[in-house]
Amino acid sequence: MTWFNGYDMVRFNFLKPDDTDWAGFCVWADTQSPVRKDQITSKYIGPNNEVSLSLLPDTDYFITYAAYDAFGTDLLNEATVQLHTLSEESILLPVLTEPLEHIAALQVKSSTAFLKVASAYSNNNHRAIEELKTSIEDGTLVSSKVLILETRVDDAESILQLEQETRANADEAISQQVLLMGARVDDAETAISQELIARANADEALTEMNTQLASRIGDNEAQFNDKIQNLVDADGALSQRITDQSAVWNSDIDGKITAASQSITTAYADADGALSERIDSLSAQMGDDGWMAAIEEVSRTIADGDGALGERIDQITAGYDDQLVSIQQSMSAQGSTVDGLSAQYTLRINNNGRVSGFGLASDPNGNSEMAFLADRFLIAHAGGAEYPFEVVAGQVRIKEAVIERANIKGAQIDDLSVNTLKIAGGAITANQVATAADAYVLANGSADFITTGFMTIGDGVFGTGTIDVSFTIDATLEYDASCQVLLYTDIGSGWMLNKQITLGISTDNGNTYSRYFGQVSTVVDGPQVRVLARCVSGAFTPRSVARNFYVRDIVMTLNGAKR
Known part of the structure; x- marks a missing residue:
């Protein structure tokens, strides 16, 4: 096992044993030795060979680790190491910022x-x-x-x-x-x-x-x-x-x-x-x-x-x-x-x-530390033609990087190309899109043509989102058909009607049908939201009668951000 020290966490890398029945690792962290093995000191149990533990800064720790198999812990593989986490305070910055006095010229005196x-x-x-x-x-x-x-x-x-x-x-x-x-x-x-x-x-x-x-x-x-x-x-x-x-x-x-x-x-x-x-x-x-x-x-x-x-x-x-x-x-x-x-x-x-x-x-x-106090820090090629890495004006600028694993708290990406993308359900809080199959609405009847599950808005604590539902409606048979589209939302307290529109459709003759594009939108506040859109057939415009409809090309978009 090797470790990489930090001031608020320590990362451990384990070399997996050759045992065919190996199942995982156990890790305990304690401030005294021998390490007490209880629910408080138990920090990890699992198969990962790379483990990060959140520990207190500037503290002595004793870390005991062991491999286990299907029958339990293999105590013969148990070992303990002692380490001291880094202090949050820098070792070098106070030294680098100390006043640096200049040297005066030597005072020459006449020889006696x-x-x-x-x-x-x-x-x-x-x-x-x-x-x-x-x-x-x-x-x-x-x-x-x-x-x-x-x-x-x-x-x-x-x-x-x-x-x-x-x-x-x-x-x-x-x-x-x-x-x-x-x-x-x-x-x-x-x-x-x-x-x-x-x-x-x-x-x-x-x-x-x-x-x-x-x-x-x-x-x-x-x-x-x-x-x-x-x-x-x-x-x-x-x-x-x-x-x-x-x-x-x-x-x-x-x-x-x-x-x-x-x-x-x-x-x-x-x-x-x-x-x-x-x-x-x-x-x-x-x-x-x-x-x-x-x-x-x-x-x-x-x-x-x-x-x-x-x-x-x-x-x-x-x-x-x-x-x-x-x-x-x-x-x-x-x-x-x-x-x-x-x-x-x-x-x-x-x-x-x-x-x-x-x-x-x-x-x-x-514990070691390397610190720089400069307006600009850069690494250049031997030819000096470009800077693949640079820190200037508080920004880190990287020309190109190969990152095996990245943890990014916030990002703004202008152009993204991804070979394999894996996203947890509900992990995207902006530009969420849902589609639905064609829905058939009987004359004087109604049909819910899209229903979603709960979607996170912003950071999942409190945000504002805009909801857009677009669709096309095809009228069938005869003349002067009309309908109403109702948009419902639920932010966790039950369904509520947010928007209602009326659409009128006229056919050219009894042998063809006409297509009409529709869109309904609303704004909601809350940590999450789910959406329902309903089409109701009826006589809602002058000279119209209830007819049968198809609702097609259905797309729902949620754009959300934290407040």
């Missing part, structure tokens, strides 16, 4: 390497200093080494400065190094700054490296910054790297033109769990409020005692000032001791505040 190197320059034309010393400061043993190399010729100068130091006392040990390198001529300048630190004490162990490389001419600048840190203390362990790159060019026409990137990589573990994360950002911008484009990629994994999360978010933004468009792709897989396993994928676009997109999700019960 220039300030650090500038403070190291002296007024000497050239110097070379190397100093090594050891001392004790407040119980701390300090060992240091300084190397300075500097040259100057007119407006051109360069410098290299290296400072190394180690410190140690009973509580802490530190080793650090500072390297400064620079060169400048007029407005052109370069700078390199690097700091290395290693520190250990009873509470923590730290290693850190900060590197800056920068070049500039006037206000135009390119720089690279890299910070690496490893820290272990009593609370946890951290490893992190932050890298920034930027290029800035100033234009007299467009203002500041910037290109920048940033990467942050973090790994952290403590007693509560573990985190691994990477954030990469790119941006390019013309002027402060001009055209810009930005990309951000976030990858994250988290694990703790209650569960685990893995997610990736990629987003691109482009535009200018407050006219922006963004596209975001988000993927996540999550496990929880409380909520179970779930996964979600979404792709969304924010175009000046109008959000659209689609997504795929699987909830902790294993």
Whole structure:
């Protein structure tokens, strides 16, 4: 047995057993296990291998099914499955309609390497200093080494400065190094700054490296910054790297033109769990409020005692000032001791505040959903010449379809071609037609020439219908014959005369007869109606006498609709 889950029903498909005495299936649905087999939980007994059950939404069910034969249920074939019906509320639409914030361009800051190197320059034309010393400061043993190399010729100068130091006392040990390198001529300048630190004490162990490389001419600048840190203390362990790159060019026409990137990589573990994360950002911008484009990629994994999360978010933004468009792709897989396993994928676009997109999700019960938020959804051939399937303006448009089984609540069909048509009695409520055989009416007598059973009007609750009875009357023998036609209807409260007409017929001579076309109509209100039409022979027109008649070509039509 396989099942197709819904929020108000579940459809089951059974594979029929090979037993020659198989007769059908039994299905019970209960909210507890073992399933109680009673009149309330019994949902189906019969031979169909496809069964649809109406169940409550967002509910745990236990479904027991078994095959039975002419002697009763074959319990050896009994089995039970557990399922959770879908919630009526969509998993994804609240996510797809959430506001999608745009990404801002990275803010570029001037490198501090220039300030650090500038403070190291002296007024000497050239110097070379190397100093090594050891001392004790407040119980701390300090060992240091300084190397300075500097040259100057007119407006051109360069410098290299290296400072190394180690410190140690009973509580802490530190080793650090500072390297400064620079060169400048007029407005052109370069700078390199690097700091290395290693520190250990009873509470923590730290290693850190900060590197800056920068070049500039006037206000135009390119720089690279890299910070690496490893820290272990009593609370946890951290490893992190932050890298920034930027290029800035100033234009007299467009203002500041910037290109920048940033990467942050973090790994952290403590007693509560573990985190691994990477954030990469790119941006390019013309002027402060001009055209810009930005990309951000976030990858994250988290694990703790209650569960685990893995997610990736990629987003691109482009535009200018407050006219922006963004596209975001988000993927996540999550496990929880409380909520179970779930996964979600979404792709969304924010175009000046109008959000659209689609997504795929699987909830902790294993139920899946795919949702689309768009003004138009279509499927086209590979050539793109036509759209066999399209949803637009709230309408589903299908070019051609092969449907094995359809349940249509309301339909308007312009052109219908049916090979085999099976309609239950009284199932058609409009354009119902009835015919009758010829009826013979004796002179001064009467005959009911059509009588129908009850016919449904509209939806069978309350409707309005128009009834038309058409016929022809043939007069026999002699001259100046006449008759009356009476139309009766019954909507469930008994027969009532609705319409009466008089028809006069004159023959050409005694050897022939004349044919006359007649029609009688009425309107009725009610859930159902039956019709009776009667012809009465008599002298109802001047100079007429009662004659014998034939009523032929009899047709009754009912057009009905619900109110």
